[in-house]
Amino acid sequence: MKTLRGIHVSHDKATQDCETAAFPLPEKVIIPMSQHMGAPCKALVKKGDTVTVGQKIGDTDAFMSAPIHSSVSGEVVSVEDFLNSNGSVCQAVHIKTDGAQTVCPDIKAPEISDKQSLIAAVRESGLSGLGGAGFPTHIKLNYDAVKTPIDTLVINAAECEPHITSDYRQLIEEPTAVIEGILMVQKYLGIPHCKLCIEANKPKAIELMKEKTASIESIDIVTLPQQYPQGAEKVIVYSATGRIIGEGELPSNQGVMVMNVSTAAFIKKYADTGMPLVSKRITLDGSAMTKNQGNYIVPIGTPIQNLLDYTAAENPQMVLYGGPMMGITLYDTMQPVLKNTNAILAFKEVKLPKTTDCIRCGTCIRTCPLNLMPVSIEAAYKAKDVDALKELKVMLCMNCGCCTYACPAHRNLAETNQLAKGLIPRPAPKK
């Protein structure tokens, strides 16, 4: 298989054999109105309201967004400003749980009979990409089949980040939901081929899925090489189909749709039950956690502190949303579990490497999956040379972090790439 360059990191998948359990209901949940790419929602509830599980509590008219639902039954104690990990401020609904987990009476399985009803149902479910980036799924499904016909659905089960095993458990525990979700998307969108891509370090999952899809011609199981970042969109599309997503293009420009494996499974489960996205399968792991590490179904909005208490985390110095390569550091453990959270990792005795002067060894160039030149980008960024930054195509950087990881001088090259993007003026929006 032709593949792009990358790095080899230790997998540390210690929780891969931990069967998913339900996480104890927290006393309080904090549900931010902005949990993914796109416009934030407006809270539909106010202080004192009673809410039920699955009740819509946030929505917006904006195209690029998805509604938000309550993950618990209880009473709204406040609606206040909340500082997201990405630095933006949005509203958040604080709900005190009553423990009854009364299900919202409006919940019923949606009627799905064609592309439009599937897209409408997926929007109502509040689904956004569960892999991490959190792109609202209904927008991805609503592509223009005339301008950009799609022939291949790439299902991303690479899970190339160390520690995280939640997608792996999805494959092992609910293989049928995954397959039926895929078939639903293929059927209603008219996508003839599907490539379900799993990294080679998950042989059990590969074997299981091969067995389950043996009689299904449209689904191929693809074994990806063990190399980070196989799960990055451009990398997985290249590995699975050999197609290159060009600068400024979406996968649909190359006839491909990429979807996370848990996203596909959720579509099937929502079609069956009508229960919106109110909980997530999450891996709890990391050196600071001393017990109960594993995979849990956690209500969205559960404060991370509850997860740390449950796993008896000792002096955590760094707590991450997601994996060690692309995860976001928490500034406060009262931040909640979000729709696109796939792991919470807590580490103790963190030693940050010391940054020294660049020796121009070129390792960053040799590890970049996209063939960028981080060393030259850094020099151009320091010189504020916008023309050079454009020529070096810094906007293509997907922040996978291979360059920073491999750098002998431990320079924060990936971060510099993101800062450098800010120097390039964006084209004025088309009127």
Added chain:
Amino acid sequence: MKGLIVEPSPHRAAPITTQKVMLQVIIALLPAAIAGCVVFGVKAALVLVTCIASSVIFEALCRKIMKREQTVSDLSAVVTGLLLGMNLTSEIPLWMAVIGSFVAIVITKQLFGGIGQNFANPAIVGRIVMMFSFTSAMSTWAKPYWYKESADVITGATPLASSDGVEYMDLLMGRCGGCIGEVCALGLMIGGLYLIITKIISPVTPLAFIGTVAVMTAVTGGDVVYQLLSGGLMIGAFFMATDYATTPLTSKGKLIFGIGCGLITFVIRNYGNYPEGVSFSILLMNLLTPYIDRLTRTKPLGAKPAVKEAK
């Protein structure tokens, strides 16, 4: 909860450091350096020790005077000192070696900003300045294994200058006159191979450099093996033309750099006034490196040519 570390991703780092890279280079230089000491005796060892010690001291003093962070522990000054010493004759007066270290570390490296910032290879500039300043001392060579004989310690010429009765095997094993670190071609090849296997250097530059010299010599009817094994070609191709800071970043750039070095070396050796051209060739190509880098940028995946903005 207090004191959570907040930093940009990634939150892991490979266990490699600049110091470890430099240590690998030192290890790779050792076979040839030890061979030089065996061939030329304790005098050679003294030259190497003087060069390393003075380089490290100059580096430390520079950083202190310039009030910059101390960088001696990255071992790059040790590499420079060792390389410089290996490029000198064992007969060099030690105070001259110290001046060579001064030129290499203070003038070529630290005045331009320290590690990674120098435009030319410090050891090469040190050697070239010494060649012009102390021409006769720099071309006074000891006979191999002179300490086993009673008289005739000094010989006049290196094999490149006079090829009387030198066998290939002597060149390979270092039984010939020359600089301390240049004589044992076998040791240099072992060290170079080690750096390639450990992925510290790319094989492109040495292959292009040595290959070009070989092809040009063969085309003009010269003695190919003799040209490859004698003089500073092996140490230059494996250890000096692969210096990170002063050579191109990409494989395409390294190829151009290596071929350029090979051509210039061949021309100087055959048509120039100096018997040896490796140092000059690398220095000249060092100067072209920024241009080579600009012309040999990688093509990012899916990149489209820049659209010129209408004005």
